[in-house]
Every structure is written in C-alpha cells, then in structure tokens.
Amino acid sequence: xxxxxxxxxxxxxxxxxxxxxxxxxxxxxxLLLSGVIRAFESLRAPIVxxxxxxxxxxxxxxxxxxxxxxxxxxxxxxxxxxxxxxxxVVATLLAWLFSHRYYAESERPFQVEHDVLxxxxxxxxxxxxxxxxxxxxxxxxxxxSIPLYALASFRRSRARSVEAGLxxxxxxxxxxxxxxxxxxxxxxxxxxLQLAEIKAIGLHGPLALGGVALVMASLFFKISVFPFHLWVxxxxxxxxxxxxxxxxxxxxxxxxxxxxxxMFMLPKSAALAVAVxxxxxxxxxxxxxxxxxxxKRMLAYSGIAHAGTVLLVVAGTLAGDPExxxxxxxxxxxxxxxxxxxxxxxxxxxxxxxxGERFTTLEALKGLAQRRPFVAAALTIFMLSLGGMxxxxxxxxxxxxxxxxxxxGLIWPxxxxxxxxxxxxxxxxxxxxxxxxxxxxERDAALPSGQTSAxxxxxxxxxxxxxxxxxxxxxxxxxxxxxxxx
Numbered sequence: 139x140x141x142x143x144x145x146x147x148x149x150x151x152x153x154x155x156x157x158x159x160x161x162x163x164x165x166x167x168x169l170l171l172s173g174v175i176r177a178f179e180s181l182r183a184p185i186v187x188x189x190x191x192x193x194x195x196x197x198x199x200x201x202x203x204x205x206x207x208x209x210x211x212x213x214x215x216x217x218x219x220x221x222x223x224x225x226x227v228v229a230t231l232l233a234w235l236f237s238h239r240y241y242a243e244s245e246r247p248f249q250v251e252h253d254v255l256x257x258x259x260x261x262x263x264x265x266x267x268x269x270x271x272x273x274x275x276x277x278x279x280x281x282x283s284i285p286l287y288a289l290a291s292f293r294r295s296r297a298r299s300v301e302a303g304l305x306x307x308x309x310x311x312x313x314x315x316x317x318x319x320x321x322x323x324x325x326x327x328x329x330x331l332q333l334a335e336i337k338a339i340g341l342h343g344p345l346a347l348g349g350v351a352l353v354m355a356s357l358f359f360k361i362s363v364f365p366f367h368l369w370v371x372x373x374x375x376x377x378x379x380x381x382x383x384x385x386x387x388x389x390x391x392x393x394x395x396x397x398x399x400x401m402f403m404l405p406k407s408a409a410l411a412v413a414v415x416x417x418x419x420x421x422x423x424x425x426x427x428x429x430x431x432x433x434k435r436m437l438a439y440s441g442i443a444h445a446g447t448v449l450l451v452v453a454g455t456l457a458g459d460p461e462x463x464x465x466x467x468x469x470x471x472x473x474x475x476x477x478x479x480x481x482x483x484x485x486x487x488x489x490x491x492x493x494g495e496r497f498t499t500l501e502a503l504k505g506l507a508q509r510r511p512f513v514a515a516a517l518t519i520f521m522l523s524l525g526g527m528x529x530x531x532x533x534x535x536x537x538x539x540x541x542x543x544x545x546x547g548l549i550w551p552x553x554x555x556x557x558x559x560x561x562x563x564x565x566x567x568x569x570x571x572x573x574x575x576x577x578x579x580e581r582d583a584a585l586p587s588g589q590t591s592a593x594x595x596x597x598x599x600x601x602x603x604x605x606x607x608x609x610x611x612x613x614x615x616x617x618x619x620x621x622x623x624x
Contacts, residue, residue: 152208155215158196162261165189173250190231197223212271222267222395226260229388229477235601236485237380255285267395272321272331283310290377302376309369313359320352337402350403360393361445364419374438383484386441387477409457413551419446420558427565433498458546468538475531475612482605483520489598505578514573516606523609525566531612
C-alpha cells in the first residue's frame with residue numbers, strides 16, 4: 139500500500155473516530171519529552187491530567203456524533219465504544235491518581251516511565267473496544283498488555299512484584315498465541331478477519347469451531363474466567379496496588395467490550411454451557427476469597443467472582459435475543475459500578491500502604507475507624523457495593539444481570555448466581571467488622587501512621603471520595619447513567 143492509498147482511508151469521520159487515540163499518542167510523546175528536557179520535568183502531572191481530560195472530551199464528542207465504521211471497516215466509533223472509552227479514561231485517571239506519591243524514593247526517578255506506560259494502556263483498551271477486525275483487536279491487546287507486564291514488576295526491589303510481572307507475561311504470551319492461532323483458523327474457514335463478514339458467512343465446521351474455542355480461551359484469560367483464572371491472585375497481590383486497580387477495572391472492561399461484540403461466534407445452544415462456566419467462576423472466586431487474610435488477595439478472588447457475574451450477561455443474551463441492547467446496558471452499568479468500587483477499594487489500600495501502614499491484611503485493618511474514620515467509611519461503602527448491598531451501584535448492577543437471565547428463561551442460573559453473590563458478604567463483612575468492631579492489635583498500635591503530608595495524599599484521597607460518592611449515586615439515582623447508555 140502506497141501513502142496515497144493510506145490517506146484515502148482517512149476522511150473526516152475517520153479522523154474524528156481516531157482523534158482520542160491520536161490525543162493519547164501525542165500526550166505520550168510529550169510526556170516522554172518531559173523526562174528528557176529538565177525544564178518540563180515539573181509539568182509531568184499536568185501533562186497526564188490534560189491528556190486524559192482531552193481524550194475524554196474527544197470520546198464524549200464521538201458519543202454525540204457517532205462517526206461509525208471507519209478505516210475500511212476495521213474500527214468502529216459508535217455510542218457503545220465511546221461509552222466504553224469513557225470508562226477506560228476514568229479507570230486510568232483513577233489508577234494514576236492513586237499512584238501519586240505511592241512509590242518509594244528509590245522508584246521515583248522512574249516515575250516518567252511509569253506514567254508513560256500507564257498512559258499507553260487506554261490506547262490499547264480503546265482499540266480493543268472499537269475493533270471490527272481480529273487483527274486490530276490483537277494490536278490493541280498487545281498495546282494494553284505489554285505496558286501492564288512492565289507495570290506489574292515496576293517495584294524491582296521486591297521479589298513478589300517481579301514474580302507478578304513474570305507470571306503475567308508468560309501466561310499473557312500463551313493467551314496471545316491462542317488468539318492468533320484461533321484467528322488464523324477462523325480466517326481459513328471464512329476467508330475474512332472482519333467481524334461483520336465473519337458474521338454474515340457464519341462459522342461452521344470443526345476448523346471454525348476450533349478457532350472460536352481458541353479466541354474465547356484468550357478472552358477468558360483476560361477477564362479471568364474459569365479455568366483461566368489461576369494467575370489473578372498472585373499477579374494482583376504482587377503488583378503495585380495502583381497498577382492492580384487498573385488491571386482489575388480497565389483491562390477487564392476492555393475484554394468484555396470485545397466479548398460482547400463477538401457473541402455471534404457462539405451458537406445459541408452454548409448459552410447453558412456459558413452459564414455453567416460463569417457460575418463455576420463465581421463459586422471458585424467467592425470460596426477462594428473466604429479463605430484469604432490479605433485484602434488485596436481477597437479482592438483478587440472477588441474480581442474473579444465478578445467476572446463470572448458479568449459472563450452471565452453473555453449467557454442470558456445467547457439464550458434470549460442476541461441483537462438486543464440489554465446485554466450491553468447490563469455490562470456497561472455493572473462494569474461502571476465495578477470500576478468506581480474496585481478502583482476505590484484498591485486506591486484506599488494504596489493510601490494505607492504509602493502512609494506507613496504497609497500491611498494490607500485484615501489484622502492491620504482492625505480498629506481503623508478509630509484512627510481514620512473517613513478512610514474506614516469509604517472502604518465500607520466499597521465493600522458493601524462489591525457485595526451488592528441495596529442503595530449502591532453494585533446492587534443495581536447485579537439486579538440488571540440476574541433480571542436479564544430471568545427474561546431469557548435461565549431461571550436456575552439466576553437463582554444460583556444470586557445465592558453465590560450472597561456468599562460474598564461472608565468476606566466483605568469481615569473487612570467491615572475489622573474496621574469497626576475489633577480493637578487495634580498491639581503490634582499495629584505501636585506502628586506510626588500518617589507519615590505522608592496531607593498535601594501529597596490529597597489526589598488519592600479526593601479520587602477515593604469521588605469514587606465513594608459515585609457508587610452511592612449509581613445506586614440511588616441510576617437514571618443519570620442508564621438514560622445515557624447507548
């Protein structure tokens with residue numbers, strides 16, 4: 139392809155569609171220059187915030203104008219991909235705010251590299267959500283995954299962080315290989331990599347079904363669904379906590395966005411099998427979390443259970459009407475509530491780690507309400523929302539998922555899923571009990587806290603407060619969000 143042919147792919151609609159991607163790319167370049175030019179070093183934080191804010195504005199503009207399918211049909215910028223894009227920008231901004239002053243002095247000289255890697259991740263997420271071509275999705279997958287491999291092992295002086303990065307890289311490489319091999323089989327069976335053409339041709343025969351199985355295995359790895367979930371606890375626990383927040387929210391949302399777009403690859407008869415996989419994932423996640431004493435590891439198992447809950451949306455859609463927007467609405471609302479809830483919970487843990495309370499165990503959280511009442515109150519809101527307590531966004535998200543199953547006729551998976559969600563309160567309430575009903579241990583009472591100045595903790599504290607407020611607003615005034623869904 140010569141340059142003239144390449145330029146013909148970009149008209150006004152195409153430029154509007156890729157404008158958020160270009161904004162992120164330009165912001166990354168400027169951020170890299172700030173690490174080289176000493177005079178711009180103090181502008182690092184404003185560059186990150188301005189880039190994400192401008193990208194969010196461009197994504198919102200596409201939500202209103204809807205450029206549609208562009209670049210020869212390989213990328214779609216519609217209301218759905220724009221809604222997902224806003225979610226990715228918010229998740230990245232929250233993770234970056236929680237990383238402010240989180241790292242030790244020995245790691246801060248590499249802060250520019252850290253921010254560049256973090257700013258690269260929403261670029262990959264947006265490509266994944268808007269991909270109308272299997273290769274475009276793979277490019278987005280790698281643009282997202284490679285920075286996360288480095289971020290997971292960013293604390294190089296800690297063996298657990300290096301181990302987390304290595305495990306994530308090795309297993310992520312296998313998942314990428316599955317996707318490429320599956321895509322090649324689908325191409326061999328259909329002669330196309332375009333999702334629209336694959337849908338029109340249909341997937342028949344063992345070659346195509348083998349390709350679908352491999353592609354779905356790769357997606358199941360990214361959303362941490364059984365049996366591809368075993369990496370999650372070790373990687374989440376070992377990674378820096380702000381990076382864990384980004385993994386648990388943005389990465390999972392991006393994979394689900396593409397999974398919903400590729401549901402047509404699964405036959406309608408697979409609805410029950412998908413529901414069973416989702417319920418097994420919920421059971422393993424909740425039962426695994428019950429046995430944990432480390433809160434980060436507990437939230438990792440909790441994330442597995444939540445992935446199973448969202449996967450029930452896919453089962454309900456396959457059993458009902460695959461063309462309806464119910465699956466998209468349920469997944470978007472659920473993941474929106476989960477982004478604010480999980481990011482807020484991990485962010486508060488990062489705040490506690492940084493301020494001298496370096497242990498994220500339940501033992502260290504005992505009596506926290508006496509020392510830090512606002513932190514304890516916000517953490518309680520997040521725990522209750524994750525469990526699905528009424529008047530929180532988590533409750534309405536679960537209600538939308540289970541109601542979609544009932545409408546599709548999958549009554550018993552809805553009942554079993556609801557019962558498994560109740561089990562989750564067994565470990566979420568343990569955190570609340572430790573915060574308010576148990577005295578501070580003698581060891582933790584002797585530890586100093588609040589070593590970081592209030593000014594340096596302000597960005598993280600404000601981000602956590604905003605997350606707590608939005609969780610409550612989504613639970614009490616859901617129309618503010620549901621009325622704007624595509």
